[in-house]
């Protein structure tokens with residue numbers, strides 16, 4: 001292996017018979033592996049930046065990520081995405097639910113309840129975890145239906161996660177949301193820093209998570225990283241009870257029956273994103289050099305549309321598709337308090353965020369997603 005590791009002025013050499021390393025002061029050991037065809041390099045476990053650079057040069061590396069709340073709409077996709085990048089055994093998926101066979105056999109899975117701090121600590125210590133992705137949460141609509149459980153999972157759970165991550169020097173990712181804004185926030189667009197007075201327990205808990213993470217970063221040096229996601233749209237996983245769920249369900253109904261009853265008004269404009277962009281952004285901000293991050297919580301944006309505009313785009317592919325409206329007052333009130341558009345210029349400037357999917361691409365990709373039609377048929 002030969003090449004310069006950008007930004008670090010270090011080099012790895014492989015010569016025919018003799019292997020030699022020059023890779024900066026933090027390498028603690030190196031050895032031949034794979035029958036002499038490879039070079040195994042051992043780092044201090046926190047040197048993620050150097051490891052990231054090496055992976056760009058095609059080196060395989062083992063460092064372990066723990067992924068909490070991993071069986072939800074976004075979790076399995078994130079685990080697959082990270083496993084492709086870092087190797088199957090480097091990512092441990094966890095949840096309190098029993099995983100289906102194909103997920104259980106696809107890589108390490110363990111039970112982990114974020115409300116049980118002892119169990120969480122044991123998991124982190126026993127598996128020598130370096131990065132932690134905290135996806136466990138009750139979303140906006142289900143949170144309003146059970147405020148006390150939402151308080152426990154979204155607030156007490158977050159405290160446990162932040163404590164363990166701080167104690168063990170982990171890099172911690174916590175997703176926030178458009179739901180962290182409220183009716184008094186600027187809505188078109190909502191910038192990173194502005195009034196945040198959400199009116200849902202979900203939103204309140206996410207503002208709390210943003211502030212706790214940033215406080216621990218300043219006070220104790222916790223490497224906390226947070227993105228405010230828009231509503232996320234995925235083909236192979238179901239949404240978990242949010243206000244933006246309609247934008248996933250519409251595709252299933254369009255394919256299955258050609259009809260969809262929407263629970264938001266036709267003119268409700270919300271920021272949205274295809275899952276592939278969301279997962280890529282998550283990895284990009286986790287890999288971003290510390291010095292490039294001027295903030296610890298960033299908006300990320302891709303597109304913004306109304307149910308009416310989404311239906312029109314689907315109509316181009318399925319001309320017989322029909323949408324009707326039966327408004328759910330709880331979800332509508334939530335949606336009306338959220339931003340219509342997101343200003344993500346800081347993410348674009350600081351660490352080069354750029355979305356790939358706009359509305360036409362999203363609809364084409366969803367409707368042509370491999371196995372989507374079969375999956376819809378099976379789900380029904």
Ligand SMILES: NC(=O)c1ccc[n+]([C@@H]2O[C@H](COP(=O)([O-])OP(=O)(O)OC[C@H]3O[C@@H](n4cnc5c(N)ncnc54)[C@H](O)[C@@H]3O)[C@@H](O)[C@H]2O)c1
Nearest residue numbers: 069071072073074113114135136137175177229231232240
């Ligand atoms: N999906 C979106 O559109 C969206 C948008 C913005 C932000 N987010 C955030 O991304 C994260 C993941 O969202 P999602 O859509 O996958 O959510 P989801 O509701 O689909 O999944 C949440 C998971 O958390 C697990 N969980 C609940 N209680 C737990 C506990 N005590 N311990 C461990 N796990 C527990 C659940 O079993 C579930 O698998 C959440 O934090 C959410 O707020 C999601």
Ligand SMILES: C[C@@H](O)[C@H](N)C(=O)O
Nearest residue numbers: 139140177242243244
């Ligand atoms: C927007 C996001 O946080 C989630 N999909 C919800 O609607 O609750």
